[in-house]
Amino acid sequence: xRRREFLTLSATSIGxxxxxxxxxxxxxxxxxxxQSVRIPLRFFTQPEALIVAAAASRIFPSDxxxxxxxxxxxxxxxxxxxxxxxxxxxxxYTQEPFEENTPAEFGYQGKATPRHVYREGLKDLKGFxxxxxxxxxNKLKQIETTLFFSLLRRNTIEGxxxxxxxxxxxxxxxxxxxxxPGPRMSNYADVxxxxxxxxxxxxxxxxxxxxxxxxRPSEDEE
Amino acid sequence: xxxxxxxxVVIVGGxxxxxxxxxxxxxxxxxxxxxxxxxxxxxxxxxxxxxDELDYAxxxxxxxxLSLETVTVRHDSIQRALPMRQYGSFLPGTGVGGAGExxxxxxxxxLPDCFELFSRTVEKYGAKRLPxxxxxxxxxxxxxxxxxxxxxxxxxxxxxxxxxxxxxxxIVGGNIFEGWRSAEYPTSPxxxxxxSALFGDxxxxxxxxxxxxxxxxxxxxxxxxxxxxxxxCFYCGFxxxxxxxVGAKAQPTNTLLPLIHERxxxxxxxxxxxxxxxxxxxxxxxxxxxxxxFDDKGEEVFQPAELVFLxxxxxxxxxxxxxxxxxxxYNAQSGKGTLGRNLTHQVxxxxxxxxxxxxxxxxxxxxxxxxxxxxxxxxLFDHSGLPFLRGGILVAMSMGYRPIANFGILPPSVKxxxxxxxxKAALECYDRTGLIGFSGEHLAYKGNYxxxxxxxxxxxxxxxxxxxxxxxxxxxxxxxxVTPKALELARAMGAKExxxxxxxxxxxxxxxxxTHIQGGTxxxxxxxxxxxxxxxxxxxVPNLFVLGASTFPQNPSAHPTLTLLALTYRTADAxxxxxxxxxxxxx
Numbered sequence: 001x002r003r004r005e006f007l008t009l010s011a012t013s014i015g016x017x018x019x020x021x022x023x024x025x026x027x028x029x030x031x032x033x034x035q036s037v038r039i040p041l042r043f044f045t046q047p048e049a050l051i052v053a054a055a056a057s058r059i060f061p062s063d064x065x066x067x068x069x070x071x072x073x074x075x076x077x078x079x080x081x082x083x084x085x086x087x088x089x090x091x092x093y094t095q096e097p098f099e100e101n102t103p104a105e106f107g108y109q110g111k112a113t114p115r116h117v118y119r120e121g122l123k124d125l126k127g128f129x130x131x132x133x134x135x136x137x138n139k140l141k142q143i144e145t146t147l148f149f150s151l152l153r154r155n156t157i158e159g160x161x162x163x164x165x166x167x168x169x170x171x172x173x174x175x176x177x178x179x180x181p182g183p184r185m186s187n188y189a190d191v192x193x194x195x196x197x198x199x200x201x202x203x204x205x206x207x208x209x210x211x212x213x214x215x216r217p218s219e220d221e222e
Numbered sequence: 223x224x225x226x227x228x229x230x231v232v233i234v235g236g237x238x239x240x241x242x243x244x245x246x247x248x249x250x251x252x253x254x255x256x257x258x259x260x261x262x263x264x265x266x267x268x269x270x271x272x273x274d275e276l277d278y279a280x281x282x283x284x285x286x287x288l289s290l291e292t293v294t295v296r297h298d299s300i301q302r303a304l305p306m307r308q309y310g311s312f313l314p315g316t317g318v319g320g321a322g323e324x325x326x327x328x329x330x331x332x333l334p335d336c337f338e339l340f341s342r343t344v345e346k347y348g349a350k351r352l353p354x355x356x357x358x359x360x361x362x363x364x365x366x367x368x369x370x371x372x373x374x375x376x377x378x379x380x381x382x383x384x385x386x387x388x389x390x391x392x393i394v395g396g397n398i399f400e401g402w403r404s405a406e407y408p409t410s411p412x413x414x415x416x417x418s419a420l421f422g423d424x425x426x427x428x429x430x431x432x433x434x435x436x437x438x439x440x441x442x443x444x445x446x447x448x449x450x451x452x453x454x455c456f457y458c459g460f461x462x463x464x465x466x467x468v469g470a471k472a473q474p475t476n477t478l479l480p481l482i483h484e485r486x487x488x489x490x491x492x493x494x495x496x497x498x499x500x501x502x503x504x505x506x507x508x509x510x511x512x513x514x515x516f517d518d519k520g521e522e523v524f525q526p527a528e529l530v531f532l533x534x535x536x537x538x539x540x541x542x543x544x545x546x547x548x549x550x551x552y553n554a555q556s557g558k559g560t561l562g563r564n565l566t567h568q569v570x571x572x573x574x575x576x577x578x579x580x581x582x583x584x585x586x587x588x589x590x591x592x593x594x595x596x597x598x599x600x601x602l603f604d605h606s607g608l609p610f611l612r613g614g615i616l617v618a619m620s621m622g623y624r625p626i627a628n629f630g631i632l633p634p635s636v637k638x639x640x641x642x643x644x645x646k647a648a649l650e651c652y653d654r655t656g657l658i659g660f661s662g663e664h665l666a667y668k669g670n671y672x673x674x675x676x677x678x679x680x681x682x683x684x685x686x687x688x689x690x691x692x693x694x695x696x697x698x699x700x701x702x703x704v705t706p707k708a709l710e711l712a713r714a715m716g717a718k719e720x721x722x723x724x725x726x727x728x729x730x731x732x733x734x735x736x737t738h739i740q741g742g743t744x745x746x747x748x749x750x751x752x753x754x755x756x757x758x759x760x761x762x763v764p765n766l767f768v769l770g771a772s773t774f775p776q777n778p779s780a781h782p783t784l785t786l787l788a789l790t791y792r793t794a795d796a797x798x799x800x801x802x803x804x805x806x807x808x809x
Contacts, residue, residue, distance in 0.1 A: 059640040065649055086281060093292040093307045095678055106295060106304045107732040137641065144639075153640055161625035162276040178652045180585055180625045183273030185467065186456035187586035191620075192413040198581040198653070211271035211467065218277045 005041040007049040007075055039076050042083035043115065048122050049075050054129035056156045058136050067173045069156055077159030077168030078152075082115050084219025089113040114151060121148025164205045166217050175203040183209060223514065225524045231255040232513055232527035234496045234542065235534030237320020238783065239769035239790045241478040241490075242378075243531055246794035248488040251802060255487060256525065258494035258515055260534075261286075261317030266476040269465035275624045279463040282309055284324045286316040291680040293537060295731040297692040298669060299554050305678050305686065310732040311567065312739055313463070314535055318492055319474040321535065321737055322783070326462045326589030326621060327438035327471045329381050329784040331372050333600040334365035334401040336778035343611060346601065351611065353696055357564055357666045359775050362747035362756035362809070363792070365401045371788035373404055376436075378787070379472040380444035380452065382590075383407035383436035397433040399596045412441045412455065412591045414620075417582045417656040421618030422593040424714035430595045435617065437590030438472040438783075450477055459622015461589025471589065493518025497682065499530060499546040501763060508548070510766040516682075529797075532743075532768045539772040540672050540742030541687040548763060549753055552671050554690070560753050562672040564744045565689060566777035569614060569662030569697050570735035571726070573708030576717035577633045578654045584623035585653075592619035598704055599779055600663075610699035614662025614779035616708060623653070631655050633719040656715075658708040660723075661736065662700050664693075666776035672742045692729045701726045738782050740774040747809070755809035757796045758789060764807050767793060 041049055056069035056078070069075075081087055098111045112120070121143070128139060143149045159168030161175065163182065169175060175182055179200040190199055206212035231247055233240045236259030248255045277283045294303035315321030335342040340359045343352065352358065385406045386396025411434035414422065425432040439461060445451040455470040469476040482488050496515040501508045512526035532539045543549055543561055550559035596602060598613040605611055630648045638644035675688035705722050712720045746752025749761035758773055760766040769790050771782045796808050 060645055061642050063642050063645070065642070065646045068645070089289075091281075091287055091289050093288045093305050095305070097677070099302075099304055102304055103728075105728055105730040105732055107306060107308055107310045109304055109307060140640070157629055158276060158280065158626050161629055163274050165274070166276055175625065177649060178625055178629065179581075183458070183460070184585070185458055187458060188413075188454070188456050190583075191415050191457040191586040191588075191591075192419075194583055195416045195419070196580045199583045199586075206271065206274055209271065212273065213271065215271050215274065217274070218281055218283060 005044065005046045005049070006038040007041055007046065007053065007079070008036050008038050009073065010036050041079050043087065044079045044082070049079060050129040051122055051125050052078055052152070054136060055125065055140060055152060056159065058133065058140055059153055059156045060160055066177045069160065071170065071173050072160050072168050073170040074156050074159030074168050077162060077166055078155045080167045080219045081155065081158075082118060085221050086219070087113065087115045108147075110147070117148050117151055121146065121152070165207050165215060166219065172203045172205060182206070183212065185209070185211075223522050223524050225526065228512070228526040228528075229254045229256045230527065231529045231531065232525050233257045233531040233533055234513060235259065235320065235532070235538070236318045236474070236490055236492070237315065237533065237535065238322040238474055239786055240531065240533030241319070241474045241482065242787060242790045243533060243769060243794055244488050245478050245481050246791070247797065248485045249481065250794070250798045252487060255489070256527070257488070257490045258496050258513070258525070259318050259490060259492045260495040261492060263490070263492040264318040264323065264465070264475055265479065266465070266469050266473065270467045272464065273458065273460045273467060275626050279624060280626055282313055282463060284315060284317065284463065284465070285309060285313050291686065293687045293689055294675045294678050295689045295691065295729075297690070297728050299690055302677070303675055303688045303690070306731055311730065311735045312737040313734070314537060314737065318479070318490060319465075322474045323465045324463050325783060328590040328781045329376070329379060329436045329438045330615075330780040331401060331403075332365075332778045332780050332785050333399070333602075335601060337361045337363055337365050337368065339776065342601070347605065347611070353665065353667070353694055355668045355694070357668045359666070359746055359751060361775055362745055362752070368785075368788055368792070369402070369404060371791045372784065374791050375784050375787040377408050377447050378477060379438045379784075380408045380440050380446055381436050381438055381784075382409040382412050382441035384411050384434055386433060395433065397594070397596050398431050399599065399602050407436065409444050410441050412437045412439060412588055413457065414593060415457070415583070415587050415591060417584060418591065418593045418618045418620045420715040421658065421711065424711050425593070425595050428711065428714055430597045432593045432595050435590050435592045435594050435619065437588065439466075439588045439590050440470045446477065448481055450480055452476060455588050457586050457588045457591065457622070459585055459587045459624065462621060491517070496534070496542065497522070497545070497684070499532070499542060499548060499766065500524065501546070501548060508763045510763050528765065530766045532766070533770055535770060536739040536742055536772040537687050539768050539770060541674070543743060543753070544674050544687075545684055548760070548766070551673055554669055554671055557668065560744070560749075560751065562742050564666040564741035564775055565670045565672050565691055566664040566666055566740045566774070567691065567729070568664050568736050568738045568777050568779070569660065569701060569726070571660050571701055571723045572657045573616065573660040573705050573723050574658040574712040575631065575721045576656050576658065576712035576715060577651055577719040578656070578716060579718055581653045582656060583653065584620065584656070587620035587622035589621050590619075591621070592617055598707060608703065610696045610703065612663040612665070612696070612779070613700060614660050614704065616704065616711065617659045617661070618656065619659065625652070628652070628655070634721050635719065658712055660701070660704050660708065661779050661781070662697065662704065663779045664777040665696050666741065667694055693726050698726045736781070738771065738777065740771045740777045740782065743768045743772040744775045745773040746775060755807070757808040758793045759808050765805065769793065
């Protein structure tokens with residue numbers, strides 16, 4: 001049994017936000033009343049989660065263009081994905097033999113699961129979360145061409161824009177950044193209108209719709 | 223092995239063709255029909271509340287489980303093939319309804335000359351113009367013979383569109399290049415979102431002939447000739463890789479299952495993995511006796527039947543015949559054998575990506591909502607001075623942009639791939655980007671085929687299916703020809719920046735390129751060059767039929783679903799009207 005590990009999200013950075021806790025119960029907390037929220041981790045150790053959170057924040061920073069991976073809870077999203085079937089290659093063909101140095105047009109042929117790639121990749125980033133931003137960027141530039149970095153970058157985008165039920169895109173900050181309304185059932189009245197103007201309906205997450213109330217995300221599969 | 227009580231008809235695969243055949247035979251005869259589907263059961267009511275991009279579009283929740291079985295791929299007969307370990311160039315479905323549940327709904331007919339590709343091309347350009355290593359051939363059926371079946375398939379699905387040729391009369395606004403049709407589409411065209419409307423205006427200004435994409439996603443409520451009613455599309459943008467939340471997109475679960483559920487003589491067994499077709503030899507011919515399968519409890523059973531249908535998609539139709547030892551496997555060196563030959567995919571390129579100043583509201587759309595031009599399709603333009611044959615369709619679809627898939631598509635002027643500069647550019651571009659796509663013909667070649675892999679196995683220890691596939695110069699030159707046309711269209715649409723497709727190189731098994739794989743059990747008028755006759759009946763085993771795109775001799779540019787449904791109707795008619803009265807070769 002692994003020791004219970006937590007990632008602490010600061011209420012000052014994501015005050016007034018809707019977070020899905022481990023049992024998927026929506027949990028709203030406020031900067032005024034709460035100092036922080038401790039999210040239980042499923043795969044990462046706490047030091048690993050802090051490194052992933054810091055690296056994701058350099059890939060998708062919080063800056064003058066708006067919130068980023070920090071506010072969206074990308075590290076929480078990645079932790080849950082790695083703990084779930086995707087992280088352990090549940091649906092990937094993993095029969096031997098594995099060939100090495102194969103052309104990209106045959107897709108990833110490696111044996112390592114996403115869990116393994118992360119765990120190994122994180123070993124090279126020890127102390128990353130303690131570095132100043134410019135040094136963090138230099139460090140990431142050194143690993144830019146690795147499989148680990150490409151997974152981290154891809155997962156960061158997923159964690160920014162997935163439905164909040166997966167642990168990322170907390171309070172739909174990602175969707176608000178790009179004006180995406182989420183699973184909006186009907187655009188019938190609008191689809192052939194608003195030509196040339198931004199039409200930005202208020203986003204709604206799947207769990208907030210009557211139809212999606214019972215949606216069970218794949219990372220919860222045994 | 224346990225032997226189950228015999229049925230009249232066993233159908234392997236519960237997707238579009240298998241369920242359509244079950245419904246036709248089950249309702250037009252008293253035959254007992256068992257459909258064996260290896261995936262899980264599905265109903266139309268399962269879909270509301272599944273609009274989740276991550277699980278359905280990124281983790282492709284509805285597709286076959288590759289950990290159990292996949293294909294291997296190589297580019298030529300010398301290479302060692304590698305398994306497709308995660309999804310890449312195509313996405314085969316599983317479960318009741320199959321890929322017909324999560325398709326986009328784009329439903330064109332094939333051009334008339336596609337069915338006589340070899341004869342028509344030789345007639346016009348001479349045999350010397352064909353690529354030296356081609357293996358293209360005629361289908362053994364003509365467009366005129368197909369027309370009534372196309373009409374029936376369109377009415378079953380309720381296709382929304384605009385006719386361009388009713389009995390020879392050309393109608394502006396429809397596809398004036400299409401083959402003649404006996405009547406207007408069952409329902410009016412879908413709404414046209416902004417990006418697609420821009421394309422239509424630009425195409426018209428350039429002298430082309432734009433038309434609305436024919437859609438199985440209803441523009442209006444519709445009741446089909448079977449009495450099945452469906453509601454109109456809401457343009458939610460969750461079609462491809464999803465089941466329809468409101469039943470507006472025609473799917474086997476919402477057009478065929480309601481009828482099948484009413485019939486006591488049709489049963490669907492899910493979780494049934496068929497491993498072999500069992501046959502006996504009587505006199506000069508062979509007779510299929512049934513199939514063996516692992517049931518949902520993991521027990522292997524034998525299901526005897528009088529009539530056997532393979533309707534389990536291109537990969538499994540071909541593989542089951544190879545594993546069962548029915549027919550002569552194709553040998554690429556000697557050219558002998560028919561089983562596995564003429565593997566084709568479809569040229570699928572994002573010919574031009576257009577970046578606009580104005581927002582496009584791209585989250586709104588529908589799988590088949592869009593505008594097409596066929597000015598460069600088939601042989602509709604003269605190829606005398608061109609370095610390739612045939613062509614394809616340029617499209618500006620508005621399928622509904624979803625953010626994980628589309629965030630970060632950037633013009634060539636942006637070099638960054640992460641960090642603040644990248645984020646800023648990606649936020650600006652996100653809702654200002656559109657793709658002009660091209661779907662073009664993939665000719666059949668002697669070197670492109672399917673056989674059994676010598677190395678990799680499935681969960682039962684059976685060999686995986688192996689693809690030997692690559693593009694020919696014809697496809698590469700076609701892509702080169704069409705790319706500047708797409709760029710010109712993008713600029714005419716008002717794009718401030720454009721990027722173009724880099725060109726077709728080797729077949730890329732890792733880039734998604736439509737789930738349209740054809741060949742392996744091809745149809746034709748001669749047993750020396752085809753596996754099934756023009757009624758999709760096996761040449762050597764007359765009580766065995768093969769349904770679906772595995773019977774297409776080569777890939778035409780247009781999407782295959784409507785045609786494979788039309789061919790299934792034609793086979794059902796031949797069986798009910800002729801075969802059941804006197805079981806024998808239909809051709």
